Amino acid sequence: MNLExxxxxxxxxxxxxxxxxxxxxxxxxxxxxxxxxxxxxxxTMGLKGYYNSLISAKLFTILENAxxxxxxxxxxxxxxxxxxxxxxxxxEVITRNIAAGSLLRRFPxxxxxxxxxxxxxxxxxxxxxxxxxxxxxxxxxxxxxTSDELEIIREITIKINGVLKNFLENKGLLFPDFKIxxxxxxxxxxVLGDEISPDTCRFWDxxxxxxxxxxxxxxxxxxxxxxxxxxxxxxxxxxxxKKWSLDF
Ligand code: UDP
Numbered sequence: 001m002n003l004e005x006x007x008x009x010x011x012x013x014x015x016x017x018x019x020x021x022x023x024x025x026x027x028x029x030x031x032x033x034x035x036x037x038x039x040x041x042x043x044t045m046g047l048k049g050y051y052n053s054l055i056s057a058k059l060f061t062i063l064e065n066a067x068x069x070x071x072x073x074x075x076x077x078x079x080x081x082x083x084x085x086x087x088x089x090x091x092e093v094i095t096r097n098i099a100a101g102s103l104l105r106r107f108p109x110x111x112x113x114x115x116x117x118x119x120x121x122x123x124x125x126x127x128x129x130x131x132x133x134x135x136x137x138x139x140x141x142x143x144x145x146t147s148d149e150l151e152i153i154r155e156i157t158i159k160i161n162g163v164l165k166n167f168l169e170n171k172g173l174l175f176p177d178f179k180i181x182x183x184x185x186x187x188x189x190x191v192l193g194d195e196i197s198p199d200t201c202r203f204w205d206x207x208x209x210x211x212x213x214x215x216x217x218x219x220x221x222x223x224x225x226x227x228x229x230x231x232x233x234x235x236x237x238x239x240x241x242k243k244w245s246l247d248f
Contacts, residue, residue, distance in 0.1 A: 025083065027082055028053075054075070068192060071084045071192065089149075091182070093120065093153060093180050093181065094178070095158075097175055098114050149190055164178070172206045173204065174206050178201035
């Protein structure tokens with residue numbers, strides 16, 4: 001596998017995107033930077049990028065096996081994901097199975113209340129405007145996506161939630177909520193991009209209800225990397241662990 005990185009195309013808060021020698025392929029580098037509150041709280045945590053790349057690659061593979069199109073091509077080495085190049089849509093598509101986080105601060109839901117069907121919420125990915133919640137009319141008026149694209153995004157998101165919730169519950173994890181992002185590939189297909197990791201999802205231990213995601217960092221608690229490692233340990237199978245010589 002040739003891991004030669006070309007030009008840096010984009011630098012986000014936790015990942016860098018590099019061009020490869022193939023026009024339609026990029027390398028996503030998962031960095032160890034961890035941020036919260038629109039990037040106001042920021043630290044670097046060794047191995048965070050490593051675990052997030054392994055977890056994202058695993059979950060993208062589970063989705064690909066369920067015939068959902070993702071950006072994922074390969075993980076040539078932990079921390080670096082070979083991906084299809086996408087024109088990203090600045091929407092944070094949030095799915096909620098259990099009430100947590102900002103939903104409880106903004107609306108009179110009960111903590112732990114479950115949603116069936118799940119709630120799908122779309123926020124504007126824009127730090128300057130503090131990621132405000134959108135509705136379809138605002139999305140269309142801003143020209144972020146077409147109504148056909150929105151319909152496809154909703155349909156795929158519901159399918160993703162079903163596949164991942166089922167997979168994670170079988171591995172001993174509750175999946176209260178998560179954020180995903182979509183892009184358009186070179187044929188204008190809507191494709192799942194970004195990452196699916198403890199930075200962007202809530203994962204709770206099904207038995208103990210322990211928090212195993214970025215909420216630990218948001219709350220200033222210890223054991224952040226240990227929690228990310230635990231998620232990786234719970235969802236990767238023996239073959240994955242052997243491939244990466246992981247010794248948990
Ligand atoms: N989320 C994210 N990026 C954001 C905002 C939220 O990845 O900029 C994820 C977050 O990790 C959680 C879900 O989206 O899994 C819902 O987040 P919420 O609205 O509850 O916001 P929070 O309480 O995390 O600020």
